[in-house]
Amino acid sequence: DIGCYTLGLLPPLSAMHSTICMGASVSMAHGIDKGSHGEYARKSVAVIGDSTFLHTGINGLINSFYNSGTSTVIILDNRITGMTGHQPNPATGISIKGSPAPQVNIEVLCRGMGISHVKVVDPFNVEECLGTLKEEVAREELSVIITNRPCIFADKSVISSPYYVLDDKCTGCKACVRLGCPAILWDSEKRLAFIDETLCTGCGLCPKVCKFEAIKQRGE
Structure with a gap:
């Protein structure tokens, strides 16, 4: 779809193949499911x-459910x-006037459509997210994965102390x-990673992927 996540098209993520307009992703995924067969068939x-x-996007998901689609939709x-x-x-619980x-509950909404496989994950829990993605992509049924963390622009109270890299422990593996x-x-x-602390919001995701304990938080 078109949005912040479209930036995932670029390296280092390189995680998207196509983007058109608002709401098109769910319908496109369903169309690929129905239009690809044999050696060209792939889970979308x-x-x-x-x-x-x-x-x-709701109408595309309803159509996919109605026509027995097998794609995985990540909201x-x-x-x-x-x-x-x-x-x-x-879904924010706030009107345009503030x-x-x-508040619409997206999980309840999806289950109300009749979709059996709806999972909510914490995007900062890397292992949980990867495990859920692998499980649902392997499933030959329609499924929905919902992440549940607010944008930093929606809730600035989540900002915490920034993280920094210990040069003597960083191996340059680029996992972060x-x-x-x-x-x-x-x-x-130096062939080492470093963190611009003026941009860091202290989400705590980077130390979770560092196997060498080279990333620490200020004030620890």
Whole structure:
């Protein structure tokens, strides 16, 4: 789909093959499921944000369920329209005027359609996410994976102390760089990773992928 996650098209993630417009991902994934056969048949995965899903992704998911689709739909619920203005959406619980509003529960919505395989994961739990992705991509049925962390623009209270790299422990394996975090950079002369602390929000994801304990948080 089109949104923040479209940046995953670029290295180091290189995780997307096609993007068109808001809501198109779910329908495209279903079309690929139905249109590919034999040696060309592949499991398709759609990636869409909460705002875009509620805008015009629901109808594609209903159609996929109705026509026995087998794709996996990943809904990145970050409680905001992150790429195009930071507006609230029906899943944020806040109206366009900033007042409290009824909140759509995306998990309940998907289950209400009749979809049997709906899972909610914490995107900061790398092992859980990878395990769930592998499980659902291998499933020959329609499934939905929902992530549940707010965008930093939606909730600044989640900002914590920044992290930094210990040069003497960093091996240059680039595991942290492959996260695609804007704050994690590569020193081509030292051949080591380093963190721009002015960009780091302290999410704590990078130390989880570092096997050498080379990433620490300020104040530890």
